[in-house]
Structure formats: structure tokens, C-alpha cells
Amino acid sequence: MDIVEKVYKEGILKLKENIPQIIINLVVAGLIWAFGILVFIPIADMLGNPYLFGLTAVKPIISAIIAIALIIVLLRVTKDFGELMDGIADIIAVKLAGSRVNEEKLKRYRRGLRGLAYLIVAIIAYLFFLPVISGITPVLAGIILIILVIWAVVVLINIGHIFSEEIEEGVRIATKKLEEALEKSVKKEENE
Amino acid sequence: MRHKKLLINIFLLSFWVFLAYLLPYYLFIFKYFENYFMVDFKKIGAIFLIVLVILAIINLLLLLREIKKLIKEFL
Numbered sequence: 001m002d003i004v005e006k007v008y009k010e011g012i013l014k015l016k017e018n019i020p021q022i023i024i025n026l027v028v029a030g031l032i033w034a035f036g037i038l039v040f041i042p043i044a045d046m047l048g049n050p051y052l053f054g055l056t057a058v059k060p061i062i063s064a065i066i067a068i069a070l071i072i073v074l075l076r077v078t079k080d081f082g083e084l085m086d087g088i089a090d091i092i093a094v095k096l097a098g099s100r101v102n103e104e105k106l107k108r109y110r111r112g113l114r115g116l117a118y119l120i121v122a123i124i125a126y127l128f129f130l131p132v133i134s135g136i137t138p139v140l141a142g143i144i145l146i147i148l149v150i151w152a153v154v155v156l157i158n159i160g161h162i163f164s165e166e167i168e169e170g171v172r173i174a175t176k177k178l179e180e181a182l183e184k185s186v187k188k189e190e191n192e
Numbered sequence: 193m194r195h196k197k198l199l200i201n202i203f204l205l206s207f208w209v210f211l212a213y214l215l216p217y218y219l220f221i222f223k224y225f226e227n228y229f230m231v232d233f234k235k236i237g238a239i240f241l242i243v244l245v246i247l248a249i250i251n252l253l254l255l256l257r258e259i260k261k262l263i264k265e266f267l
Binding site for chain 1: 209212213215217219234235237238239241244245246248249252253255256257259260263
């Protein structure tokens with residue numbers, strides 16, 4: 001088995017392994033969020049949000065428990081999403097570079113797409129935590145959003161650079177082939 | 193039964209959520225006995241709610257594990 005076929009098969013395997021896990025983890029995160037925001041926190045309100053042992057109210061305790069559970073699930077999603085992006089990077093590398101694929105290119109692709117994966121998970125996490133953060137202070141939500149936008153721009157520029165190099169190489173090879181074909185046709189005309 | 197654990201987890205999860213949903217209503221009834229038992233039922237209800245939240249989250253995570261097993265079997 002040559003390296004191209006091996007990389008492609010590995011990529012497909014990573015895709016098959018990680019997609020169902022990501023979907024299940026996201027569904028569970030959604031359920032935790034929905035139960036927390038729509039069921040448990042309103043019940044704490046209905047109870048009159050009493051103070052426990054004179055220390056803290058019930059609502060922040062429930063919010064903290066839900067936040068911890070969400071963080072655990074979202075960390076799992078991050079790990080699986082990173083592996084999924086490795087698989088996608090492998091497939092893209094094989095499709096774009098073909099026989100020119102090597103370890104260095106694979107590493108570059110994986111790094112770029114992993115950055116994109118982390119950004120997507122951060123945006124999903126931001127959407128989950130938005131009610132909690134804006135409950136603390138709306139300014140904090142705005143600052144985090146600005147940081148996310150800057151991070152997104154940096155990641156997209158990086159990915160653009162990675163693929164532009166590959167496209168440049170592809171164009172160079174194509175023009176070389178075209179020149180060779182032109183030379184051949186010119187020689188043929190001269191002979192005739 | 194093949195997926196016994198999955199069904200038990202789904203049943204338990206809905207049970208905890210149902211119990212939490214009804215909590216303010218049965219606390220309302222218990223309030224009438226507050227003078228006999230000499231306890232603050234509001235605080236007990238709050239602690240019970242926290243326990244229910246933890247149980248529901250644990251059940252959700254167990255449910256996740258069972259579904260993962262099911263999907264592995266399926267694939």
C-alpha cells in the first residue's frame with residue numbers, strides 16, 4: 001500500500017470514528033444546557049432562590065454545576081473535533097497534492113485545520129455560555145466576542161496561506177506541462 | 193432485553209426531571225407541616241434540587257456512554 005492510499009484510508013477511518021461521537025456529545029451538551037436553563041434554574045427561582053447555610057444562593061450553585069458539566073462535555077467535543085479535522089486534513093492533502101503528499105505537508109494541513117476546529121468549538125461554547133456570561137456582565141460577553149472575531153480572522157488567514165501554497169504548486173506544475181505540450185507541438189510543426 | 197441499561201437511564205432521567213419539576217408543588221404542601229417538624233422546607237427543597245441536578249447530569253453522561261456503545265455496535 002503506497003502512502004497516498006494509506007493516508008486516505010486513515011482519513012476516512014478518523015471521519016467514521018469521530019462524527020457520531022461529536023454529534024452525541026453535542027446533543028448531550030444541548031440537553032444539559034436545556035435542562036439547566038429551562039428547568040432547573042426556573043425551579044430555583046420558584047423556590048425563592050434561598051441562601052444555603054448563609055453562604056450562597058441556590059441559583060449560582062446550579063449554574064456552576066451546569067457550567068462544569070458543559071465544560072467537561074465540550075472538552076470531549078474539542079478532542080474529537082481535533083481528530084476529525086486531522087482526518088479531513090488527510091483527505092484534503094491526498095485530493096489536492098496527490099502523489100506529492102508528504103509528512104511535512106500533512107503536518108501543516110493538520111495544524112491549520114485543528115486551529116479551525118478549536119475555533120468552531122470555542123464559538124459553540126460561547127453560544128452555550130452566553131446566557132451565563134451576559135448574566136454576570138454584558139461587557140464580558142462583548143469582550144469575548146471581540147477576541148473570538150480576531151482569532152477567527154487569524155485562523156482563516158493561516159488556512160488561506162496553507163492552501164494558497166498548494167494551489168501555487170499545482171499551477172506551476174500545470175504551466176510546466178502546458179509549456180512542454182507547446183514545445184512538442186512547435187517541434188512537430190517544424191518537422192512537417 | 194437487549195438495551196436494558198439504555199431504557200433504565202432514559203427512565204431515570206425523566207424521573208429526576210419530573211421530580212424537580214414537581215418540587216415547588218410538593219414543597220407547598222409540606223409547608224403546612226413546618227411547625228410540626230420544626231425545619232425550613234425551603235432550604236431542604238433547595239438542597240434536594242441541587243442533588244436532582246447532579247443526578248440528572250450523571251444520568252445524561254451515562255446515557256451518552258450507552259448510546260456510544262449502541263453506535264459502535266451498529267457500525
